[in-house]
Amino acid sequence: MTDLRLVVFDCDGTLVDSQHVIFAALSHAFDGHGMTVPDLDAVRRVVGLGLVEAVETLVPHLDRAAHVTLAESYKNAFGLLRHDPLHAEPLFPGVREALATLADAGYLLGVATGKSRKGLAATLKMHDLTDMFVTLQTADDAPGKPHPGMLENAMRATGARPADTVMVGDTVFDIRMAGNAGTHALGVSWGYHPPHELTAAGARHVLAGYDGLSPWLETLWEPAA
Template sequence: MSSLRLAVFDVDGTLMDSQDTIQAAMTLAWSRFDLGPPPPEQVRRIIGLSLPDACAVLLPDAPAETWRGVAEAYKAAFHELRLRPGHHDPLFPGAREALDRLEDEGWLLGLATGKSRRGVEAMLDAHDLHGRFVTIQTADDNPGKPAPGMLLRAAAECGIEAGRMAMIGDTAYDMLMAKAAGAAAIGVSWGYHPVEELREAGARVILDGFDALARALDATIGEA
């Protein structure tokens, strides 16, 4: 059996605190359809889903063409906001150091996110993270969470079994995806879904800080 181990991270709410930008972009998108402001608590609930799925959840009574229109308006608004001077979605405290430590310990690193490929590239640019992730799975190329496709493809690209992989995320969608793929599910408490929901969705452990990540991974996957 291969000794390689893969740690796959969600982006929004796990590595990066982007909820303010997501809320602002969704508000702009809704305003272009005269829908009024979307409730922040509802927007937090859909972070992590692919954009079409998120719009369908937020607007369950609207026709499909409205979902598609809002999704396109959201992408344009998010791009507009990202280009504004002073825009910054910060990494959560300890995220960069955790990535450094895992690399030093021989872990392969990956991303599995509901963001678009363009959004991921912007994140990598903003935080100088290019070259850190050997596999990057986005909503552009895979079924949305909680379907297991992102993780199964990540494992295939890295040539490992699903049991040698862990998914680190902040939403129940991440935990359900990991469970469906046969990967270890590790939740974080600083993101956008309550801890109780992460546990109910299958999280083996809940982290309160990135400093505990390496130990949690060793406990769930085992030593290389």
């Protein structure tokens, strides 16, 4: 492969299964403020949004100051829980092999996530994946999904064009961000939003496993006959 190609991954629900530590941290935050903890399904629905936006979606009746306070409590709890072996963020099957295959083929790899830069750095370091990515875009760098800012930053940093960029994610927020940035959108079936919602949001395809990623990308950019 000689042309510049950029593949940008969401983190939570796409690279790592973080739903249990996210739910545990939210539970700590809500309990700490004497509030009813949202159920896991509701929490899964907001994974991928910026933190304050996620809290606002879960408890829309509160004011902005309360949303910010809850978000800070969540961040503090998450920082503590991530060191607890019971609250690990395991890689989904095939992640490491798929990333290595793409890197060997010459693809540029990036991340665009609602995590903070500190949180993303900790996750990638835990799994020894930091050096796999040439651009890391977080909630600290641009407005939250589905705003296109993180993808636009990634393309600007690497020199990739929208037509040469794919966003890989598990939520409609990832897919809509790709649409807003003019890039290709690829869903994954093992995350937090169901495949039919990803397709309806504009995903060109939904992967059943990471072993299908490289073949699909080759088809996407196959030279016209």
